[in-house]
Amino acid sequence: MTPFAIAALSLSMSADAFAAAVGRGAAHQPRLKTAVRNGLVFGVIEAITPILGWSLGVLAAGMVQAIDHWIAFGLLGAVGGKLLWEAFQESGPETAKSTRRGLIGLIATAVGTSIDAAAVGVGLAFIGANIWIIAASIGFTTFVLTTVGMLIGRAVGVRFGKVAEGIGGVLLIGIGLTILIEHMGWLA
DSSP, X not given: OOHHHHHHHHHHHHHHHHHHHHHHHHHHOOOHHHHHHHHHHXXXXXXXXXXXXXXXXXXXXXXXXXXXXXXXXXXXXXXXXXXXXXXXXXXXXXXXXXXXXXXXXXXXXXXXXHHHHHHHHHHHHHTTOOHHHHHHHXXXXXXXXXXXXXXXXXXXXXXXXXXXXXXXXXXXXXXXXXXXXXXXTTTO
């Protein structure tokens, strides 16, 4: 993957964590120290989950090598579509769950927002991507955006998080489409 694709993927994978952080920031009015701690929790979990997905994908890669680009496209497209769908949904009772206080609520929110990164990790295994660089990039980006998101949420509320989620969805679909086009040789 190109550095641009890795950056776009990292931003996309961080979008839902950013949205959740904006919500947590709006609900809890955190200080910088709390925002950084939350950013670290989100970043570490978001870095681990694509590695777990990638590991599963490596195990299955030999069996599906002829259609791996379609699988990567499907997974990235599905996760991107989910992000887009959530960006256009009204905030409801699930927002209350995602803004729970305490370490358990924080970890539950971080895990919930990182499930999509595991699915993307599976797709990355099929295209032979360097998971270590990508996971580090996703983790660092998530750390930064979650920390900033909490501080933004403190200042402006939850509305901005939905925009970030929508942009992340579009970027993921674009990356999946790029993988498909490259592997099919449609532009060659």
